[in-house]
Structure formats: C-alpha cells, structure tokens
Amino acid sequence: MEQLVQQIEAYKQEIAAFEAATPVAVEEFRIKYLGTKGLVKTVMGEMKNVPNDRKKEFGQVLNEFKLFAENKYETLQNSHQSPAASQEQIDWSLPGDPVAVGTRHPLSIVRNQIVSIFRRLGFAVAEGPEIEDDWHNFGAMNLPEDHPARDMQDTFYISQNPAWLLRTHTSSVQARVMETEKPPIRVICPGRVYRNETISARAHCFFHQVEGLYIDDNVSFADLKQTLYFFVQEMFGKEVKVRFRPSYFPFTEPSAEMDISCLICGGNGCNICKHTGWVEILGSGMVHPKVLENFDIDPNKYTGFAFGMGVERITQLKFQVNDLRLYSQNDVRFLKQFTGVI
Ligand code: DAH
Secondary structure (H helix, E strand, O other), X not given: OHHHHXXXXXXXXXXXXXXXXXXXXXXXXXXXXXXXXOHHHHHHHHHHHOOHHHHHHHHHHHHHHHHHHHHHHHHHHHHOOOHHHHHOXXXXXXXXXXXXXXXXXXXXXXXXXXXXXXXXOOOEEOOOOOEXXXXXXXXXXXXXXXXXXXXXXXXXXXXXXXXXXXXXXXXHHHHHHHHHOOOOEEEEEEEEEEOXXXXXXXXXXXXXXXXXXXXXXXXXXXHHHXXXXXXXXXXXXXXXXXXXXXXXXXXXXXXXXXXXXXXXXXXXXXXXXXXXXXXXXXXXXXXXXXXHHHOOOOOOOOEEEEEEEEHHHHHHHHXXXXXXXXXXXXXXXXXXXXXXXX
C-alpha cells in the first residue's frame, strides 16, 4: 500500500504542474484525470487490494486525491472563462448574423394614428367584447328585433347560443360605455367587427372600425363637423376637402355620412372614388334620444354626437392598398413595405 500512496503523491505533483494554454488542453486534463477511464478512477479501483484494516486510512488518501484533481480542473476551467482568455478564441471582426426586424401592421399604424389624433382632443379609449349579445349590438342602439336596418348587417350568430353574436359594429361599445359612465362622456372605441360577407377585394368577413362618442351639455352638430374636419386634416393634410351627406342610421338623428376628396386622383376621378372625386369615410350623427334614454341619460339635458369609421378604408387612402385580402394574408412582401412607418 505504501507504494500506492507514493504513486498518488507523484500524480499530485504532476497535476499541480499541469498547465493548459487552451480550452482543448483543459478538456485533455479532464479526460486524463477525471474521465471514466481516468487516473482518479483507476486509483480508486485499487481499494479492493487494500487490506481491510487499512481501508479507512486509504479511503481518506483517495478522497483527498480526487478533490485535488477536481479543484485543479475547476481552476483550469475558470482561467479559460475570463474575458482575456476568451478573446483569443473569438474573431471580433467577423460579420454578425442579421436580426430580422418586424414591422407594424398597416392597420395598426393607422389605428394608432387615429387614436392619437382623438386623444389630443380629449377622447379616452374604450373597448368592449367581440362576442356580444343582441341588446348591446342592436337593441340598445335603437334597432329592435324586427327593424329592417338589421338586414344591412349580415350577422354571425354563435351556434351554441344564438343569443350571442359577433359584433357587427363598434357601436356596441357605445352601449357598454353608457351603461357604466355618466356624461360628460368622450370616448373612441377601436376594434374588430364581423359580418357574413363573401371575401373579395372589396369585402371581408372581418374588418376594423373606430367608433366615437361625445355626450355633454350643449353638444351640437357644429361640434361634430368641426371635430371630424380637424381629424381629416390631421390625418390627410390641410388640402383635403370634406362634405357631409344626409344619411340614415337608427342610432342617430339627424345622421350624415362624410366624404373626403379622393386622395388617389386628387378629385379628378378614378376607380377608388368611382369617378366621383369623393370617397365616403365615415357615418355620423347626433345620438338618438331613444339611445340616451336606454341608459337613463336625460335627452332634454344632454346631447351628443357619434361617428364610426372603417380603419381599412382610411388605410387604403393613406397607403393605396386596393385589395382588402392583403391585410390578413400575412405576406411579408406586403407587410415589409411598411418598414420605418410608425
Ligand atoms: N355603426 C355604423 C356602421 O357600422 C357606423 C356608424 C354610423 C357609427 C353612424 C356611428 C354613427 O356611431 O353615428 O356602419
């Protein structure tokens, strides 16, 4: 056994003197001393040849030897993890891997712009559920069950429970806001809406709207016109012209649709404006007294205006996108054209 102990001593000296210039040499050390066929294991195998009464004493020697080798290995490893050491291994002049930068979706860009313009006028953002009940989407908005205007909006009903539907317009959020808040109310409601339409370049079964609602004392049609005029000038520039046409919506009285001069052809006539020089961008009007009454808001005390616009339409005019399907196809060739536009 004495011979064995001497041998271990010699190994220890060898280990102490071991120097590793590279990580490869550190790995060589591990294999030679600590690997499954390494010296430490081999020496441990000698235990069986040691007489029983000396096993304890030899066990201690062996343990110490193992620890000694392990500590050395750790020291060698650390010395190769220091920045100075790793610098030798890495060629900093090599070109890096390019990082693919995502872009915002054009509809998000335009929605954010719409929201930011109305925020500057003091409108807060309100949201509501996409799965709605009949009351919030239709009833509260002055569209009772047999109202013919319901046919204007082909509704998706939820098959498990036909009392539920996918909202057909963001006007449902008006109902949700009036339910919980009292005047003054000044909100815009951006969101996705659904209609049972055949998908084509001009129609889709889902699209996006921004609804607006302003209720207070003395809110007039002049306020509505000026607010929307400010909005289009901020959105499209000072040259844009607007016109209001009388219209009909069950939830407003009087109602008006607003057109802006066609930005694609400058008003000369093109496919987008159907050669009229004007493009419709939103519906609006003074909130119908019945809608106010539905939420216990006294129509003799308060008045309000509301409007609803399609985000796809505004985006089409801003970025000249002529096919609605492009918005949901996720084709990167389309999407990356909006790089750098915030
Ligand atoms: N909800 C209408 C639609 O989806 C848009 C609309 C028109 C909203 C007039 C309004 C409004 O708030 O006053 O076609």
